[in-house]
Amino acid sequence: MAIIKRFLLLICLSVLAAPAKPAAAASATQQQDFYGATSGLLQDHVQEGQVNYRSLQEDKARLQRLVQQLAIYDLRNAPAAECKAFYLNAYNLLVLWQVLEHYPLPSVMDVPGFFDKRQYRVAGENLTLNQLEKQKLMATYRDARVHFALVCAARSCPPLLNTAYLPDRVEEQLEAQAKRALQDPAFVRIHPDERKVLVSELFKWYRPDFLRQAPSLAAYINRFRSTPLPPGYRLGYYPYNWGLNDSRK
Template sequence: MKKLGLYFGMLMLLICSYTSASAQNPGFYTSVTQLLQHHVQQGLVNYKSLRQEQAELEELVRQVAAYDVSTASVAEKKAFYLNAYNLLVLHQVLANYPLHSVTEVEGFFDRQKYKVAGQSITLNQLEKQKLLAPYQDARIHFALVCAAKSCPPLLNEAYTPERVEQQLEEQAKRTLQSQAFIRVQPKNKRVLVSEIFKWYKDDFLKAAPSIRAYINRYRNLPLPASYKLGYYTYDWRLNQLQE
């Protein structure tokens, strides 16, 4: 009985710790959702309207810099860093707007540094060191949006500690069922997929025996085994909503 009581005591402590950590900064996630819902439609960004509310974005960037992850749960850290990446991409686009493509900005991903939870890092470091390396979750590639037309659609709500796993699953399904992202060509018996699957091949092969098998996990209509798999050229034009 003592062991049983000790077990339940530890379980309740873990639950309380998770709840406390996951609810550490609920206002941040609410504000991110409000910003995205105002300026993101069908996965694209209205940068003109976002520029008119740049003060709200600046405030969120300040919160990203000061965010305390020292007592955060695993889920909270994952949600926070996903949101931080997407917010900082938006911030840097506006810093160089008007812009045809982020490729016009030298060092956009690997030179410009931001403070994230007290640490000065680039977007590439944020992606690799804070998300891909610790979580080993290929679905992250469908949540991070690098402001290009060929990127996955930008979710118009914050990733939250309570729902981040469900959100990542839904985002993977949404992206991999999109004809724009996975281009099935029945006449040619061919499938063209994003170069993301080439650049980060190892990440996907850790989760599935092949790229096709990984994609088929998230599709209602699987890619036929007889179709040849190829890659279409990544479109780096800005993911801007056309008014």
């Protein structure tokens, strides 16, 4: 009996002495699973910023697993960079998921409440796409580059990045996305004959976000261009094309 007691005591002591799995290790595993799977999915179904929704529909189970991961992702004690990257990916993945729920469709504007009514479970909270954008990203980070990273499934949206936003690279990726959009002649349209520049209506809808970071819209745009906009040109907006960003159309 004494031998058995001694054996049980040794087991208890060994369990107590074993080092606890650090929170950072658990977070690293969570990150690897989520961001790696997100990158793999986007690389398989996004070409030149547009989405092959037909092939994505055939691969819907992978996207569904990511939506399930979004719901339970643990952001407690997560650094700001991880939260920022997570919410950017959450928005883009949930847009894709909601498109597939109604696919085929001409435009997300044909789905009532697409942005402001339908709620999803995101890191333990129920949020709409608008709440993700305005509360979790813009109100927290006040970074207008976010508007070039969130893709609302419209043809006039900035191109969708075909890899995940990563916690250790999110600032670099946002910078690259802003440059990619603002140097694209289809996104910023210069008309020398009329001495005017036409830009996306994103700049009209979110004007205060851009003007918090620059004295004018032109000054903000020039921050990301290798060739500045011609001085003295009038700035206007071209109509937003809400047609679905489907690469097969």
